[in-house]
Amino acid sequence: MEGEGQEKITIADVADALGVSKTTVSRAISGKGRIGAATRQRVLDYIEAHDYKPNVIAKGLAQSKTYNLCAVMPGEYDIVDLNFFQECLFGIQETAGVMEYDVLISICKRSDLSPLERIISNHKVDGIILMRTYMEDPQIEFLQQKKMHFVTIGSTLYPDVVQVDHSHKNACKELTSILLMKQFKRIALLGGDEGHFVNQSRLYGFREAYEEIGEKPDESMIYMNCDGGSYAVERSVNEALEKKADCILCMDDAVAGHVLRILREEHIKVPEDIRVASFYNSMMLENNIPSVTSLSFDARELGQVACRTLLDMIEGKSVEPCRLLSYEVVLKESTK
Amino acid sequence: MEGEGQEKITIADVADALGVSKTTVSRAISGKGRIGAATRQRVLDYIEAHDYKPNVIAKGLAQSKTYNLCAVMPGEYDIVDLNFFQECLFGIQETAGVMEYDVLISICKRSDLSPLERIISNHKVDGIILMRTYMEDPQIEFLQQKKMHFVTIGSTLYPDVVQVDHSHKNACKELTSILLMKQFKRIALLGGDEGHFVNQSRLYGFREAYEEIGEKPDESMIYMNCDGGSYAVERSVNEALEKKADCILCMDDAVAGHVLRILREEHIKVPEDIRVASFYNSMMLENNIPSVTSLSFDARELGQVACRTLLDMIEGKSVEPCRLLSYEVVLKESTK
C-alpha cells in the first residue's frame, strides 16, 4: 500500500474527494480569499494525509511566475574564486528554498551571454543574481534592457542596479593601513583583472590608506592584471624585489600562491626578508608556512542577502539599493 | 521601435497575425504532425522576424515536462572536490543547453535530502544527476523509490542505476604499479572518507597493484578517513614515517597538501627522503615544490557524458548502464 506508484494526485482529485470545488482547495492552500476555517482545515488535513503537493509549474503558469531564480556564475574563474562562488551559491539556494524557489544555474563567459539569454527568452526564471560584476558589464546592460529583476553580487557604477557586496575598498584600506603603521611603506601591489569591479575597489582602498597618512604609493610597484598566470606574477615579483619592496600585497590567494612559490624558489624568507598578505582568503593557502595574513569575507552571507533582496524585489517590496556587508582582517605570521 | 517593452507575444498572436490556427503554428515550430512546407516556412519566417519564443513553461505543462534537469552537489566538500564539481557542472550545463534544457542546482548534505525532495515533489525537473555516490546512498534510494530518471557521476553497487565514472580503480592500480616498479614497496596510503564509493575504488586499485606482483601492502599503513582535517593526516604521516614508509600515496590533493606541509615542517625532503603522489589532481598543488605526481581526470567530459545519458533516458532511448571514462597518470618530481 505504500509507495505503490500512486500517480500524481491533482487539485481536482482532492476537490472530488472532499466534495468541494477546486477553487476552495486552491484557496485553502494559498490562504488567499475568504474561506471557512473548518473547510480550510479539512482540505489541509486531507492534503497532508495524502501527501498532495500542488504542481508548481501549473501554479506558475496561472500566475505568470516560475518560482525559479537564476544564478549566473562566470565561465572564467580560478580556483580561489571558485570557493567564493560555491559559498555564495550555497547561501542563495538556502534562502531561495525557504521561499519555495529553486535556483537555476547559468555559467556565462563575459564574451558570451547566450546561456543567460536562453534562460530569459525561455521565461524560465523570475529574477537573476549576477555573481560577478565588470566595469563594462554586458550582462547588466542586457538585463536592464529586458527589464528583468536582478541583483548583483559585487558593486557597479551602472545606475539603478540593486547590489550587495563586501566593502572591499574599506577592507583593503584597513589592511593597507595596518601594514603602513607597521612601517612597511614600500608595498608592492599585485592586482587582478582591471576589468573586474572588485579589483578597482581594492586598488582604491589601497590608495586611500596612503592618502590618509599623507603619503603616496610607489606607482611603479602597482601591477594590475596579474591573474593571467604565474608568468605575469613572476615578472612583477622580480621587479618589486629589485625596487626593494618590503611587502607584497596580493589581490587574491591565487596570486599569493604564486608569489609564495616564487619567493621560496629564490630562497627569500617570509616574513624576515619580505612580508606577504592577501586581499582575499581561501582554503588554498591554509597549508602555507608561514600562515598568511589576509582579509576574510563571508560569501555565504552574501548569497543569502542577495537572494533575499531579489525575492523582495520580485514580490514588489522596496529594497535597499546598495548593501555592504562587513569583513575581517586576519593577521598572521606572514606580516610579522 | 526597438526594445519598446514589446510584451510577450504568444502563439495566439502569431496565429492571428498569420490568419492560421494555433495548431498550425505549434506544428510548424515543433515539426510534428503534417503541415504544408509553404505554411511552415511562413510561420517560421514570422516568428524569426518577430523574435517569438514559445513559453517553455506552458509547453512543459502541456507535455508534462519541465525541460529542467537537477544537478545535485554534495553539501560537504573540500576545495579540491569543488573544482571537480564545478567542471562537471560546466559540462552538464553545456550539453543541457544544446537540447534546450536548463539545470537546476540542489546542494544536499548526505544527511538531509530535503532540498532534493522539494525539487522532486514540486515536479520541477525531468531528471537528476547525482554528482557523488556513497556506499550507502539515501539519494539513490529515494530517487529509485520515486521512479525518477537519474544518472550518477561516480559508481555504485545499487542495481539498475545508470552511472558514469572515471575508472578510479584502474587508475590507482596503474599509479601504484608504477611506484612499485620503481621499487617503492613500503607505500603508505592516506585515504578519504570510506563512505564514498570512489575511495573504495581507489583502495581496491591500490590492493590489486600489489596482488599483481604477488605481494601484499602493509595493512597497518593504510589510513582511511584522512579527510577529516589536518590532525588525522598528521597522525597518519607520523606513524607512516616511523614505519619507514618510502612513499605516501594520497587520495586527493587536499590530503596531499597537508602531507606536504607536515613533511616540510619536519624538514623531510621530497622526493629524496620520501616520495609523495596524489590520486586526484587539482590546481591546489600547482605551486608546490617539488611538482607532484598524480592522476588526472577530465571532469567536464564526465558532466557532458552524464548529461547526454540522462537526456537519452528522458527521451526513452536505451542507454549504456555503466560508462567508464579514461584518465592519465602524470608523473612529476615528487616521485623521482
Added chain:
DNA sequence: CTGAAAGCGCTTACAG
C-alpha cells in the same frame, strides 16, 4: 463563505 467559468500558453488526439 463557496463555486462555475475563464484563463495562463502551449500540445495533441480527433475530425474534416
Added chain:
DNA sequence: CTGAAAGCGCTTACAG
C-alpha cells in the same frame, strides 16, 4: 494539409 476543441494543473475575477 488544417482547425476546433479539450486538456495540462493551477488561479482568480465574478457571481451568488
